[in-house]
Amino acid sequence: METLANLESFVRSAELGSFSEAARRLALTPAAVSRNVAMLERNLGVRLFQRSTRKLTLTEAGEAFRLAIAGSLDDIQAAIAGIASDSGEPAGVLKVSMAPTFGIMHILPMLPGFITRYPHIRPEWHFENRQVDIVAEGYDAAIGGGFDLSPGIVARTLAPAHIVAVASPAYMSGRVAPPDPAALAAFDGIVMRSLQTGRIRHWTMRDAAGVERAATLSEDIVVNDPAAMREAARLGLGVALLAVPDVLPDLESGALVRLVSRWYADAGAISVYYVSRTLLPGKTRAFVDWIAEAFKRDRLAERFAGSLGT
Known part of the structure; x- marks a missing residue:
């Protein structure tokens, strides 16, 4: 044998x-x-x-x-x-990948409750702006959007990934608010160059009726990280197109304001990805269910929906 x-x-x-x-x-x-x-x-x-x-x-x-x-x-x-630990609880190292801004802002605050509920699971969370290979790199799960669903990988949708236009109140002071996405081109643009493609990402926005308009920002400031885009917008340097989760606290506090509020770009979904197995490890199942329940409890899918903007 x-x-x-x-x-x-x-x-x-x-x-x-x-x-x-x-x-x-x-x-x-x-x-x-x-x-x-x-x-x-x-x-x-x-x-x-x-x-x-x-x-x-x-x-x-x-x-x-x-x-x-x-x-x-x-x-x-x-x-x-x-196999459960002596106390009958899931156990082991839980290796998870997630984007830095999103993970630190929304997932990390859930960690105290998770540890209290599952004290024998030891989190090893990686905050990184890349799509990991879950199988080859030995991850139990990953949270994000747009992952390749290669054979054996499944995704559980958590919330929409909507992109909205934002700027600081100071930047907009004395300026006329744009009436539609096309008018954003007249403002100073804060854009991001993709780490994967080397290209600057431009978006097409839509409204609740399904009407679409190109939202092409000028390339006045180019960075390679969403957190830097957000900070540049907070500093009053121009307009940025960012995911709702990345700017939600700033929108709620008033540090940023949303422009063309009826419009958003759809970047897919925020999901938790993991390896599909007949017998999923207890630690992974506990984490996936915990995250899904936390998103439901805190109404994050609704709060992240740019289509509900006012």
Whole structure:
């Protein structure tokens, strides 16, 4: 009977194409992973990988074996991870990725309640402006929008991701409010260059009736982070198009005002993403359900909806 360590080392090495990367994921040394795979090959009597100094490639037998056991291994690992602690509660390290501004502003305040409810779960939360590879990078979940739903990844929608036009009261002092999105082009624009594409993102806005208008801001100030856009707008440097969650506290406090309030751009949905498994680890299920309930309790979907602006 093969050990779980041998099978895990094989599957992770096959997924990541490297003993070193598999070792990092499994918290082992590369030598230990290589040894586990070699033992598995010896016990099976077949070569599973073609090895070179640059690349690790599955043999035909290796690919067939990977396909045969991958799903079963995931279920076994999920069952192990889902075993309750001595107190009967979900336990383990919970690795989650989320955008810095959104995560710190809206998700982090939920952490005290989550820890109180699940004291045996240890959060490891990463605040980063990128879309992580949930499987390859070993995340339990990610919160954001626009993630690629590759095989095995599912999304649970939390709220709409709506973009609205904002500026500071000081900037708008003495200026005539724009009547529609097209008129935003006459103001100083604060725009963002995408880290992924290197391009400046422009939006098309719509109203409640479904009428669409281009909202093309001038490129007077260019940054690469939404938090910097928000701060530039707060400083009275111009108009910015930002996600409602990123500016909601400023809109509620009056530090920013919403322009063309009947109009918004639809950037999709804010969702929690996680790996679909027959037996989802207890810590992941607890987190996904907790976040969904918190969004419902605090009416965040309604508060984030730019379509409800006045």
